[in-house]
Amino acid sequence: MSADSLPYALLMLLVELAAGSLAFVTLFDARRTVTSGYVQTAALTVAPLVLLALLAAAALHARADVDGYVLRPERLPALRWLLAASCAAAVAYALAALAGRRGLRLALGATALLLTLVTLAWLATLIGAPAWSYAGMLASMLAAAGALGGALMAMLWGHWYLTNAGLPKEPLEQMSLLLVAAVAVQLLLAAVALAAPVRVEPLTETAFGVSLAANPALWLRVTVGLLFPLVLALLAWRAAAIRGMMSATGLLYIAVGAVLAGEVLARGLLFASGAAV
Numbered sequence: 476m477s478a479d480s481l482p483y484a485l486l487m488l489l490v491e492l493a494a495g496s497l498a499f500v501t502l503f504d505a506r507r508t509v510t511s512g513y514v515q516t517a518a519l520t521v522a523p524l525v526l527l528a529l530l531a532a533a534a535l536h537a538r539a540d541v542d543g544y545v546l547r548p549e550r551l552p553a554l555r556w557l558l559a560a561s562c563a564a565a566v567a568y569a570l571a572a573l574a575g576r577r578g579l580r581l582a583l584g585a586t587a588l589l590l591t592l593v594t595l596a597w598l599a600t601l602i603g604a605p606a607w608s609y610a611g612m613l614a615s616m617l618a619a620a621g622a623l624g625g626a627l628m629a630m631l632w633g634h635w636y637l638t639n640a641g642l643p644k645e646p647l648e649q650m651s652l653l654l655v656a657a658v659a660v661q662l663l664l665a666a667v668a669l670a671a672p673v674r675v676e677p678l679t680e681t682a683f684g685v686s687l688a689a690n691p692a693l694w695l696r697v698t699v700g701l702l703f704p705l706v707l708a709l710l711a712w713r714a715a716a717i718r719g720m721m722s723a724t725g726l727l728y729i730a731v732g733a734v735l736a737g738e739v740l741a742r743g744l745l746f747a748s749g750a751a752v
Contacts, residue, residue, distance in 0.1 A: 700737015
């Protein structure tokens with residue numbers, strides 16, 4: 476990944492992580508299966524992520540390409556406004572969570588989630604021109620959001636069992652299974668992206684002289700970033716089912732790192748080859 480493409484990759488990761496985290500915490504909060512303290516911690520985690528994404532977008536310069544990777548710079552101003560709105564909603568959500576106003580925090584959480592998803596969809600139009608299709612690029616980013624946010628929020632919820640062993644095991648089981656589903660979808664989408672031709676071949680130095688299939692980063696992406704966290708999430712689900720909450724939390728810690736490493740590799744490969752793996 477070149478120095479010029481790094482800010483765009485960082486922006487993608489931050490928005491995906493924020494959207495996925497909001498989806499998980501809002502869903503389980505609406506179902507009354509998690510505690511207020513957990514929701515407060517999650518909300519205080521998400522707000523800085525959206526703020527960092529806004530700062531990253533504000534620092535970008537409108538340009539037609541990044542080292543040969545085609546962009547749509549006309550989408551950047553609207554992206555900044557969407558991020559500003561998402562940031563305001565995320566901060567309001569955190570304040571409502573801290574105030575203990577459940578109805579308001581649910582409404583603001585849903586609003587922040589909707590805004591971050593719209594932001595994610597708009598970001599895909601800025602980034603996704605070279606990929607095999609816009610729908611494929613967006614689906615890849617949504618699945619990444621589920622994997623990143625799911626791993627982080629499940630790991631965070633695992634800590635609550637360390638202070639209250641009487642909490643029900645079902646939320647951690649369900650979070651782990653949702654993480655399994657998100658990573659499985661990523662595997663499927665990666666296979667499709669490898670089979671489908673890209674629309675615009677990036678003319679980057681990192682793409683010269685080596686095919687995508689021969690790039691070691693691709694196989695690290697598949698093994699470390701997809702297969703490994705898939706196994707970890709399955710093991711975490713099994714550990715939670717037998718109330719091995721400490722083991723499940725430890726497994727999810729590793730899964731967070733593996734998913735994050737995989738997404739960094741995926742974005743590097745995207746800007747080098749145009750394939751949304």
